[in-house]
Amino acid sequence: DAGVIQSPRHEVTEMGQEVTLRCKPISGHNSLFWYRQTMMRGLELLIYFNNNVPIDDSGMPEDRFSAKMPNASFSTLKIQPSEPRDSAVYFCASSVVGLAGGNEQFFGPGTRLTVL
């Protein structure tokens, strides 16, 4: 199993540009989560999906952020326009909801975003 795949691994862009981060969850997983990690705020949940449907987007910081999950094997997180304060590591995680043993979230390697 390849695990959760994120692309790109590193992204450097200029303020005002559109940024799209991509995530492929583990095959068979039905929940997908986007987190952001910064030194100041630590790890924060941005949004999560169950069966491709957004369940809770209360962590999305502003309207500049949007996320989609068009199918079970792909999700995007878009920032438009980007700002320097969006610089962070963005993690995608997936899990299988409904297991009796609990729902371990498997994390991807992250995308390090730098907005200049």
Place this chain on the structure above:
Amino acid sequence: AQSVTQLDSQVPVFEEAPVELRCNYSSSVSVYLFWYVQYPNQGLQLLLKYLSGSTLVESINGFEAEFNKSQTSFHLRKPSVHISDTAEYFCAVSSGGGADGLTFGKGTHLIIQP
């Protein structure tokens, strides 16, 4: 609302010494508790979890954590650490067992000194 407090941002210990990383949580509902480990430039990996049952949970690499409901704590311990344990450790809480999002603490950087 839920929150997690990791009291120590850094914990330096000598190799083969015991270590305890502290975690306290607050929640108005029943919670599930997790410890994740993050090695440099990598994603997070689950170390261990408490869902129900025995309050003492163990990982395969010698870590253990004990759920203490009265003290709202879930401290992580290891009797003898190795250089390879150097990493960032995150305590997390969920009301849905991980089916909903996790609320993380700020993390504790475990530094193993030879």
